[in-house]
Amino acid sequence: MMRQALRLFAGLASLPLLAGCGSGWASYAVTSEAARHALVGTTIPDLAFGYEAHAEPARPIGNGVVWQIDRGAGDTSAREPLLLLVAKLAPVQGGTEVSVDVQPAAGTDRAAFDKTVTGQPAVHDLFVAIASEAVDAGLGHREFNLARIHFQMAVAALSMLPQIQDQMDRAAAAQEQQERNAVDEAYRAAGQ
Amino acid sequence: MQHRLVWSMVLTVAAAALAGCGETRPEGYYDVAPQAALARLRQADIIGFRDARQCGMLISFRQLEDASGIISWDVSSNDVPVAGFSLKVTPSGQGSVIAIGVLTGPNGAEVYDGEQHYTHPALMQPLRPSLRELVDAAIEKRPYDWHRLPQPLNTDELCGSERQNLEAGGAVYSIDDPQGMPHADAEAARSLGETLSVERDGIPRSITSWGK
Numbered sequence: 001m002m003r004q005a006l007r008l009f010a011g012l013a014s015l016p017l018l019a020g021c022g023s024g025w026a027s028y029a030v031t032s033e034a035a036r037h038a039l040v041g042t043t044i045p046d047l048a049f050g051y052e053a054h055a056e057p058a059r060p061i062g063n064g065v066v067w068q069i070d071r072g073a074g075d076t077s078a079r080e081p082l083l084l085l086v087a088k089l090a091p092v093q094g095g096t097e098v099s100v101d102v103q104p105a106a107g108t109d110r111a112a113f114d115k116t117v118t119g120q121p122a123v124h125d126l127f128v129a130i131a132s133e134a135v136d137a138g139l140g141h142r143e144f145n146l147a148r149i150h151f152q153m154a155v156a157a158l159s160m161l162p163q164i165q166d167q168m169d170r171a172a173a174a175q176e177q178q179e180r181n182a183v184d185e186a187y188r189a190a191g192q
Numbered sequence: 193m194q195h196r197l198v199w200s201m202v203l204t205v206a207a208a209a210l211a212g213c214g215e216t217r218p219e220g221y222y223d224v225a226p227q228a229a230l231a232r233l234r235q236a237d238i239i240g241f242r243d244a245r246q247c248g249m250l251i252s253f254r255q256l257e258d259a260s261g262i263i264s265w266d267v268s269s270n271d272v273p274v275a276g277f278s279l280k281v282t283p284s285g286q287g288s289v290i291a292i293g294v295l296t297g298p299n300g301a302e303v304y305d306g307e308q309h310y311t312h313p314a315l316m317q318p319l320r321p322s323l324r325e326l327v328d329a330a331i332e333k334r335p336y337d338w339h340r341l342p343q344p345l346n347t348d349e350l351c352g353s354e355r356q357n358l359e360a361g362g363a364v365y366s367i368d369d370p371q372g373m374p375h376a377d378a379e380a381a382r383s384l385g386e387t388l389s390v391e392r393d394g395i396p397r398s399i400t401s402w403g404k
Contacts (some may be wrong), residue, residue: 179360182358183246183359187250190250192252
């Protein structure tokens with residue numbers, strides 16, 4: 001799970017870095033039922049996840065909607081649930097207040113997920129921004145606007161640079177060890 | 193009088209500068225006494241060197257030492273010589289100079305000098321910088337570290353490709369098989385009755401004198 005998240009975040013780093021904005025909650029002048037009806041079935045473009053993940057169309061839950069994010073955007077056979085973007089709808093005076101949250105997908109390790117999220121607040125903020133933009137686009141009856149999450153993308157990508165470097169270093173060390181083992185095995189087999 | 197004083201100062205400064213130049217340490221100098229240097233070279237990480245620099249053939253090292261402070265390694269594969277090098281320790285001031293000698297090949301050039309082509313390469317080229325790291329590591333009492341080598345790390349494509357195959361856990365190459373043919377393929381061909389022509393690079397048996 002952690003490794004999958006790291007790969008996803010590394011993929012996000014390759015996206016263009018432009019300024020934008022996003023928010024964790026907002027109010028809309030529609031009823032909760034109308035808001036839910038408008039959001040169900042909406043999608044998030046794969047580009048928002050750097051083509052490392054894919055969002056299933058929003059499905060209804062008790063008090064809102066949820067987008068399930070699967071790892072593996074292109075190859076459907078390789079997809080597996082990664083996390084959930086949840087939009088909670090609460091009736092307020094004159095409309096509906098929508099708050100968004102990032103939650104682990106069913107069957108994933110909650111503790112590991114929480115550790116990843118708290119350890120990477122910029123990445124958490126990016127997912128919140130993606131969910132917020134999905135809500136705003138759905139309720140505004142418009143396309144998902146990538147420009148509105150570019151700032152969070154940039155911040156998340158920069159925050160991940162040390163981890164990406166560390167991951168690359170560890171992968172290189174593991175590869176070297178694997179190669180050494182193969183050579184050692186060849187000498188052992190030859191009795192040298 | 194003032195003129196003489198100025199010149200006196202100039203000459204004093206110049207003499208000091210020249211003396212400083214004279215203290216420049218010679219190439220291959222280590223601030224370790226000769227006996228200690230020899231002791232450390234005897235423990236050199238030759239397996240680390242082998243793992244870092246070998247091609248796709250399995251090779252073995254035979255370490256020799258003479259009374260004049262020269263340690264040599266004969267490198268062979270299936271008892272066929274493929275390389276050889278020496279390290280010579282000489283006293284220098286409070287420390288030692290450790291010079292590298294490399295076997296001369298049949299064409300008169302040092303083996304694995306970065307320009308050579310072998311049908312059965314045993315080591316990446318150029319050899320000399322990789323030997324300097326062997327010395328540095330031994331004197332510093334640490335494992336061989338190829339990350340410290342200067343570019344180019346290897347000029348021999350055949351060596352590089354055979355090494356990749358060995359590291360991938362697939363092919364081992366043998367000096368008794370045709371050039372570039374994995375040993376398993378050669379054995380398969382022989383089992384079918386094929387007669388395989390095997391090239392030889394003509395590397396001499398050992399370093400018989402310093403650097404030769």
